[in-house]
Amino acid sequence: MAENDKIIDEVVANDYKYGFTTNIEQEFAAVGLSEDTVRFISAKKEEPEWMLDWRLKAYKAWLKMEQPKWQNVHFPEIDFQSIIYYAAQKRKKVINSLDDVDPEIRNTYDKLGIPIQEQKLLAGVAVDYVMDSESVITTFRESLKEKGIIFCSISEAIREQPELVKKYLGSVVPQRDNYYAALNSAVFSDGSFVYIPKGVRCPMELSTYFRINAENTGQFERTLIIADEGSYVSYLEGCTAPMRDENQLHAAVVELVTHDNAEIKYSTVQNWYPGDKEGKGGIYNFVTKRGICQGKNSKISWTQVETGSAITWKYPSCILKGDNSIGEFYSVAVTNNYQQADTGTKMIHIGKNTKSRIVSKGISAGNSQNSYRGQVQVHRTADNAYNSSQCDSLLIGDKCGAHTFPYLEIKNSTGKVEHEATTSKIGEDLLFYCNQRGLTNEEAVSMIINGYCKEVFKQLPMEFMVEAQKLLSISLEGSVG
Amino acid sequence: MLSIRNLNVGIAEKQILKDFNLEIKPGEIHAIMGPNGTGKSTLASTLAGKEDYEVLSGEVSFNGKNLLEMSADERAREGVFLAFQYPVEIPGVSTTNFMKAAVNAKRKHQGLEPMDAKDFLKLMREKMTLVEMNKEFTSRSVNEGFSGGEKKRNEIFQMAMLEPSLCLLDETDSGLDIDALRIVANGVNKLRDYKRSFLVITHYQRLLNYIVPDYVHVMYGGKIVKSGGKELALKLEEQGYDWIKEEVGELAN
Numbered sequence: 001m002a003e004n005d006k007i008i009d010e011v012v013a014n015d016y017k018y019g020f021t022t023n024i025e026q027e028f029a030a031v032g033l034s035e036d037t038v039r040f041i042s043a044k045k046e047e048p049e050w051m052l053d054w055r056l057k058a059y060k061a062w063l064k065m066e067q068p069k070w071q072n073v074h075f076p077e078i079d080f081q082s083i084i085y086y087a088a089q090k091r092k093k094v095i096n097s098l099d100d101v102d103p104e105i106r107n108t109y110d111k112l113g114i115p116i117q118e119q120k121l122l123a124g125v126a127v128d129y130v131m132d133s134e135s136v137i138t139t140f141r142e143s144l145k146e147k148g149i150i151f152c153s154i155s156e157a158i159r160e161q162p163e164l165v166k167k168y169l170g171s172v173v174p175q176r177d178n179y180y181a182a183l184n185s186a187v188f189s190d191g192s193f194v195y196i197p198k199g200v201r202c203p204m205e206l207s208t209y210f211r212i213n214a215e216n217t218g219q220f221e222r223t224l225i226i227a228d229e230g231s232y233v234s235y236l237e238g239c240t241a242p243m244r245d246e247n248q249l250h251a252a253v254v255e256l257v258t259h260d261n262a263e264i265k266y267s268t269v270q271n272w273y274p275g276d277k278e279g280k281g282g283i284y285n286f287v288t289k290r291g292i293c294q295g296k297n298s299k300i301s302w303t304q305v306e307t308g309s310a311i312t313w314k315y316p317s318c319i320l321k322g323d324n325s326i327g328e329f330y331s332v333a334v335t336n337n338y339q340q341a342d343t344g345t346k347m348i349h350i351g352k353n354t355k356s357r358i359v360s361k362g363i364s365a366g367n368s369q370n371s372y373r374g375q376v377q378v379h380r381t382a383d384n385a386y387n388s389s390q391c392d393s394l395l396i397g398d399k400c401g402a403h404t405f406p407y408l409e410i411k412n413s414t415g416k417v418e419h420e421a422t423t424s425k426i427g428e429d430l431l432f433y434c435n436q437r438g439l440t441n442e443e444a445v446s447m448i449i450n451g452y453c454k455e456v457f458k459q460l461p462m463e464f465m466v467e468a469q470k471l472l473s474i475s476l477e478g479s480v481g
Numbered sequence: 482m483l484s485i486r487n488l489n490v491g492i493a494e495k496q497i498l499k500d501f502n503l504e505i506k507p508g509e510i511h512a513i514m515g516p517n518g519t520g521k522s523t524l525a526s527t528l529a530g531k532e533d534y535e536v537l538s539g540e541v542s543f544n545g546k547n548l549l550e551m552s553a554d555e556r557a558r559e560g561v562f563l564a565f566q567y568p569v570e571i572p573g574v575s576t577t578n579f580m581k582a583a584v585n586a587k588r589k590h591q592g593l594e595p596m597d598a599k600d601f602l603k604l605m606r607e608k609m610t611l612v613e614m615n616k617e618f619t620s621r622s623v624n625e626g627f628s629g630g631e632k633k634r635n636e637i638f639q640m641a642m643l644e645p646s647l648c649l650l651d652e653t654d655s656g657l658d659i660d661a662l663r664i665v666a667n668g669v670n671k672l673r674d675y676k677r678s679f680l681v682i683t684h685y686q687r688l689l690n691y692i693v694p695d696y697v698h699v700m701y702g703g704k705i706v707k708s709g710g711k712e713l714a715l716k717l718e719e720q721g722y723d724w725i726k727e728e729v730g731e732l733a734n
Contacts, residue, residue, distance in 0.1 A: 424572050428532075433569045435553035436529050436562070437583040437639065438590070447582050451573030451622070 028217070029086035035059060038186050041086050045155045045189075048162065058175040058185030065179045072371040072403055073311050073340040075247070075284065083249060084217040085187045128153060128192045128208040140204065148197040151206055154222050157193035164195055168226055172255040172292045172319070180251040181288040184220045188253065191221035196231035196262070205461055207236040218249040225255070227262035229295065234265040236464060247275075247310055249284045256291030258298035260322065264291065265301045267460050268316075269468055272308035274475070279338025279367075282310025289316035293325030293351075301328040302345065303459040305468045307475040310339060315373065317346035320354035320382075327356040330456040332468075334475050335368030335400070344374035344405075349385035349415070358389040361453050364400035365476055371403040378415040385415040394452055395425045396445065396476065446473045482507045482678055483528075483548075483647055488539030490520075490527050496537065497523040499703035505647070507676040512689055514682075514714060515700035516722045521682045522566060524700075525651040528680075529563040530556045544646065557583075558590035562645035564636040566652045571623035576635065577605065579623045580642050587643060608641040612668040630661035637668040648672070650681045654688040666691030686718035699725055 029040050038059050042052040067078075128139075128151065144151050150161060158165050175185040192208040210221060227233055250272060256264050266289075275282025285308070291300035302316040312335075318327025329345035347356035356376065364370040370393065378385045393402035404421055426448055434444035449472055450457070457465050483505040490498040497520040505511055513521055527534045528541065530553030541548040548556060571579060584604075585595040596604070605619060612634045624632050633653055640648055650669070654662055669679070669692050681692060689697070689711060697713040698705045701722070706729050707713065717725075 422572075430569050430571065432529075432531055432553060433565065433571070436557050436565075437579070437643065438554055438557040438586040439582055440554050440586075443582065443586065447574055447578070448571060451571070451575070451578065454573060 026087050028084050031084050032081040033083070033085055033187065037085050041187055041189060044086060044088070045158070047155075047158055050162070050166065051158050054169070054175070055186050058182050059187075061176045062179070062182035062186055065176070065182055067179050071313055071342045072369065072373075072405070073313060073342050075311055075340075078249060078284070080183075085220070086189055087217040088189075128206075144202075144204075147200050147203065149200060149202055150193065150195040152193055154188070154191045154193045154224060157224070161193070161195070164226065165193070165224070168224055168255065168257055169222075170255075172257060172290045173253050173288050178288060180286045181253050184222060184251050184253045184288070187218075188220045188222035191223040191252070192225075193223070194225040194233060194235065196227045196233045198228045199230045200228075201231065202233040205234050205236055207238070209238045218251065220250075221252045223252070223254040225257070225264055225266070227256075227258045227264050227298075229259045230261045231259075232263045232265075234461060235267070236461060237266070237268045238271070247282055247284055249286070250309075252287045252289075254287070254289040254316075256300055258291070258293050258295060258300055258322075258325075260295030261297045262295060263299040263301070266291070266303070266316070267464055268302075268304040268306075269460075269464055269471065270304065270306045270308050270312070271471060273310075274308050274339050275310040275337065277337050279310070282339070283308065285309035285312045285314065287314040289314060290319065290346075291317070291327075292319040293322045293327060293354075295325070296322040296351070297324045298322050299326040299328070301326075301330070301459070303330040303456065304332070304343075305453075305456070305460070305464075305471065306331070306333040306341060306343060307471050309341075312339075312341040312343055315344050315346055315375075317348065318356060319348045319350065320356065320385075321350045322354075323351040324353045325351055326354070328459075329356075329358045329360070329374075330459045331360045332363070332453045332456045332472070333361070333370060333372075334363045334472060335365070335370045336475055337366040337368060339366075339368045341369070342371040342373055344372045346375040347377070347387055349376075349378045349382035349387070352381070352383045352385075354382055354385050356385075356387045358387070358391070359455055360389075360391045361456055362391075362393045362402055363396070363449060363452070363472075363476070364393070364402050365396035367399045369401045369403070371405060373405040373407075375407040375409070376417055377409045378412050378417070380411045382412050383414045385412065385417075387416070388418040389420065391419075391421045392452070393421075393423045394449075395423070397426075442473075445476055449473070449476060482544055482676075483680075484540075484542045486540045486542075488527070488541060489537040490523060490539075491535050491537055492523065492533055497534075497703055498527065501539070501704050503698070503705065505678045505680065507646075507678055508674065509696065510673070510679040510681060510692065510694045512681045512683060512692075512694040512697045512711075512714065513700055513705075514684065514686075514697060514717055517684075519700045520703045521700055522651055525563055525649045525680070525682055528556075528647075528649055529553060529561060554586075557643075557645075558587050560646035561649070562640050562643055562647065563649045564633070564640055564651060564653050566655065568624050568632045568636055570625045570627075572625055574623055575621065576619045576623050576638075580605065580619075580639065583639070584642060604642065608638055611641050611671050612638045613664050614638050629656040630658065630665075633657060633661065633665055634668070637665050637672075641668065641672055646677055648677065648679045650679065650683075652682055652684065654683055654685060662688065663691060686714040689714045701725055701729055 029037055038055050042055055173181050176182055194206055196202055258264050272283035272285055293300055300318045306312050320327050327347050333341045333343050335341050345358055358374055360372045362370040362372055372391045376387045391404050395402055406419055431441055431444055450469055485503045488498050488501040515521055536549055614634055694711055697709055699707040
């Protein structure tokens, strides 16, 4: 018993190791949201007129929309007038090279384990570092440029690639798509922009690391990735935030576009601050992620490992418009303590011979609630569409909940849709069985979880896989004992 | 090597084991028989350290150490193995990975390095033949979709892998057809040596035709009421437990 207490104490002491804050001089927008806030953000970013108009249109649409209530999560009403919509480091000089980055910020990323550098550990990954509302720096830009690849912050793309941005921004997630997408369209601050030209296979992983630092601010990033004909890119996204007692809103939009024969592989390891053991604080992670397989034989694959956030609410989706296109969704969503997650995907089959695959692994522990919500639509035009869905839930302890909400809409009789769902439990009997073979509770849970998530983990790039396995063990430590 | 003295155990406010005593020496096989609900499985679970069972009083010394002070996983690493009556399924974890974790947990406890992959696979192959286990079982999730007989074979396979000094077999014969029974019993017999001890819990004498015990004990009302050699099991098979109950009744009066 004493041993168990010791383990739990250790766990409580170090469960969220990214919870520190960085002391840098920042400037903020005034608290609250109005047309002026939108103008302020646009001006700060030195945006052209068309972008401001686009934002204002979204803002006006948002004013008329209502917060959705259908999701299986519960939280107090958000006061949108108490949020700060822009926070960025006060710039003293223009950043031209890695050496120009503020030592405090550099130190922050060192502590997070993703040092701002182009050598050693991260030699194979180009990273866009985003803190609060601004991109700090993007590495490897020059070597990528040689291949015609554009990898920069979205703010920069708006200024320097207006034609591409105008063409694609909002083309997958329209401004009025949903309440939080409209809000994001009005006030989005930064995020990444990727363009892979025809026939180019991106030689390295592209990655964005999102960090919330400032207090009482919301983070609204916007990511846009375009893979032109015959190109390929693998993109990774990571996120953390300091531990705070208040809930912070994170409402991002991600849009992916693949043209003929192109492929985008998008991986997320989401580790926003989940709140404390009593459910105080934590990030509200309300995100719209959608990709369109515009061209024939194209492919979009989402892989997500969701361990953080007080509330996670997102459905990375694929619109399979091009004939023979493929959409994939691999997800591990973990909730512990008082976390809530309502996550899944939408696969919309429009083109002929389109295929989709859904593998969702939910893990609930503590007093948490974990829902899978997935929709498969087969349109009249989608001859020979094929979907296979597998939704598994794993419960640890008896105070948590797992829920599955599958929706199927089939309008073409040549389609084939397969759905499989299982629920299992790490109960006392299973733990005792493992104990009896010499494994501690922690070892047993870690082994069971990693086995359970194997199918999803193997989709992740190598560096992320190890990270994800560790992260999972950490988020579930103390859930038994 | 195992010495149980005046052990009293309860579960959910109900006392099951009452002043239970048993002494097992290295290399001995003890069989415990008795009617349903007399505490046979409670004894096995208590020795293995299942938390639901509350030790009210008594002592258990295992290889000179106080067994009752150890957690279930410590007892396992010290060499106590329980072949479960109802082995659980572990979805997503292959028998190979499960055994790798278990073998290495034990090695770590003994201050040894983890076993390298080649040696481990060799060990697996060697022990699989003991219970005539097909190679495909080891890549499947532990016990998932296994038949009753396959699960019990897997228990004996794991026992062989972990090389315990005390093997507790909790009704390993229940639900086995005669062929599976023979395979399981053969596996156990091959693991017999001069220092490994066995405590075999069973309802039926039939298992003891294959695993020949040194001692047979009859449990009734939470304690051993009669002990003898293997011929005692035969008598029970012929005459049932009523005569035991009568004897105990007379003693009580």
